[in-house]
Amino acid sequence: MKFHITTFGCQMNVHDSDWLTRALESRGWEQADEGEAQVYILNTCSVRDKPEQKVYSELGRIAAHLKRDENIFAAVGGCVAQQVGRGFFERFPFVKLVFGSDGIAGAPNALERIAEGGDDRVALLDFVSIYEERETSEERTVSLPETRQAFVNIMQGCDNFCSYCIVPYTRGRQKSRLPDVVVEECRALVASGIREITLLGQNVNSFGQDKGGVGVSFADLLYRVAEIDGLHRLRFTTSHPKDIAPEVIRAFGELENLCPSLHLPLQSGSDAVLKAMRRKYTQERYLSIVEGLKQARPDIALTTDLIVGFPGETEADFQETLDMVERVGYESSFSFKYSDRPGVAAVNMEPKVSPEEASERLMRLQTLQNNITKKCLENLVGLETVAFIEGMSRKQNGEETFWKGRDPAGRIVNVAMPESDGLVGMMVPVRIIEAKKHSLMGERIGIPW
Ligand code: SAH
Ligand code: SF4
Ligand code: F3S
Numbered sequence: 001m002k003f004h005i006t007t008f009g010c011q012m013n014v015h016d017s018d019w020l021t022r023a024l025e026s027r028g029w030e031q032a033d034e035g036e037a038q039v040y041i042l043n044t045c046s047v048r049d050k051p052e053q054k055v056y057s058e059l060g061r062i063a064a065h066l067k068r069d070e071n072i073f074a075a076v077g078g079c080v081a082q083q084v085g086r087g088f089f090e091r092f093p094f095v096k097l098v099f100g101s102d103g104i105a106g107a108p109n110a111l112e113r114i115a116e117g118g119d120d121r122v123a124l125l126d127f128v129s130i131y132e133e134r135e136t137s138e139e140r141t142v143s144l145p146e147t148r149q150a151f152v153n154i155m156q157g158c159d160n161f162c163s164y165c166i167v168p169y170t171r172g173r174q175k176s177r178l179p180d181v182v183v184e185e186c187r188a189l190v191a192s193g194i195r196e197i198t199l200l201g202q203n204v205n206s207f208g209q210d211k212g213g214v215g216v217s218f219a220d221l222l223y224r225v226a227e228i229d230g231l232h233r234l235r236f237t238t239s240h241p242k243d244i245a246p247e248v249i250r251a252f253g254e255l256e257n258l259c260p261s262l263h264l265p266l267q268s269g270s271d272a273v274l275k276a277m278r279r280k281y282t283q284e285r286y287l288s289i290v291e292g293l294k295q296a297r298p299d300i301a302l303t304t305d306l307i308v309g310f311p312g313e314t315e316a317d318f319q320e321t322l323d324m325v326e327r328v329g330y331e332s333s334f335s336f337k338y339s340d341r342p343g344v345a346a347v348n349m350e351p352k353v354s355p356e357e358a359s360e361r362l363m364r365l366q367t368l369q370n371n372i373t374k375k376c377l378e379n380l381v382g383l384e385t386v387a388f389i390e391g392m393s394r395k396q397n398g399e400e401t402f403w404k405g406r407d408p409a410g411r412i413v414n415v416a417m418p419e420s421d422g423l424v425g426m427m428v429p430v431r432i433i434e435a436k437k438h439s440l441m442g443e444r445i446g447i448p449w
Pocket of ligand 1: 047048164166167201202203238239265267305306307336337338339340341
């Protein structure tokens with residue numbers, strides 16, 4: 001069977017899609033271009049209204065392929081699938097499988113049964129209360145991704161119920177994996193040649209604090225993974241500020257391979273809005289975490305998520321967000337207009353901020369962020385660092401070949417190097433020679449390794 005996966009949403013979805021791809025390939029299925037697939041899989045996101053709407057337009061496009069072959073069918077997975085469930089079967093008769101994030105473990109077998117004509121329609125929407133280990137296909141460790149980077153899930157779900165957020169409803173309660181299983185997976189990946197690992201969870205700082213916990217904290221886990229011989233770069237995402245432990249902050253000063261970057265979603269700079277969002281920290285507490293991090297690791301690059309136009313947000317509240325962005329000096333940030341999600345607490349909060357006002361705030365915030373990003377990048381010109389090469393750069397000028405890499409903090413560094421191949425997955429010593437709007441230019445100053 002030929003399949004085509006389209007993925008929306010966060011890194012956890014990207015990672016889930018990678019796993020599903022490998023699981024199907026190990027059953028002899030083949031990835032195909034959109035025009036040739038027999039099975040279309042959408043891995044969806046419902047965190048805001050826009051990505052949810054994209055799912056429907058994407059299904060409309062898939063419907064057009066039915067003219068080519070009427071046996072073509074689709075599967076919808078991820079957060080919108082969890083939310084809408086069997087509703088997809090009625091609206092789109094060619095959707096034969098819906099699966100939520102807890103149901104994904106059963107998706108490869110279900111797809112096989114449907115393709116063989118054994119099952120007509122399958123819904124895998126039940127939540128589980130303990131992390132369900134998924135089959136590991138040999139390829140995970142045998143065929144090394146060229147980039148030598150890997151994601152490793154450490155947990156699933158979220159218990160925080162921030163008042164704007166649908167994730168706890170679509171991904172279910174928090175379920176941690178067993179620390180030994182996580183460490184073993186990391187060890188096998190490094191043994192197979194992986195050099196960079198990103199530990200993934202909706203709120204990694206509360207790892208182990210659920211039914212699956214065995215008394216190993218996130219800090220303990222970080223130290224255990226960091227000591228794997230041959231692991232050059234370790235990252236993790238996402239961190240909720242309320243749960244970051246002093247030991248995790250300290251780890252940034254102690255673990256050499258823990259990368260000097262942290263994504264620490266602030267959401268709003270106003271204590272009143274933070275309270276309504278149920279974030280359970282204040283501006284002051286957030287700033288003390290930032291101070292601790294900068295003490296532990298002076299070169300740490302902080303990034304964040306921000307929501308503008310949350311119900312009740314006044315101009316003065318928004319000003320506080322702008323002030324926080326300046327004070328912390330984020331290297332970059334993702335900022336979003338508040339979007340009502342079905343069933344979340346904020347839906348009933350008033351007064352709503354008008355879309356015009358929210359757009360205007362978003363623009364002001366993004367202009368400020370662009371200026372700060374520019375300054376952060378300019379400050380790096382002249383410094384020496386190491387770029388971990390991920391592939392060819394999008395910019396090419398005909399004479400030189402540009403490669404795209406990342407410095408330890410995760411900033412994009414483009415480097416001109418004559419080699420036509422063989423550099424992906426290599427570490428290249430570079431000096432930063434220029435700051436662009438969202439990336440850096442580097443020149444090679446040493447031998448790639
Ligand atoms: N677990 C992660 C975030 C997952 S959602 C965390 O807690 O950091 C990613 C981001 O989407 C959030 O940080 C938030 O900024 C944004 N977001 C979530 N719900 C939203 C909503 N209803 N409207 C607008 N943005 C939202
Ligand atoms: Fe959503 Fe909050 Fe959980 Fe993040 S911590 S996934 S924003 S409920
Ligand atoms: Fe989106 Fe679900 Fe991730 S809502 S952000 S795909 S957890």
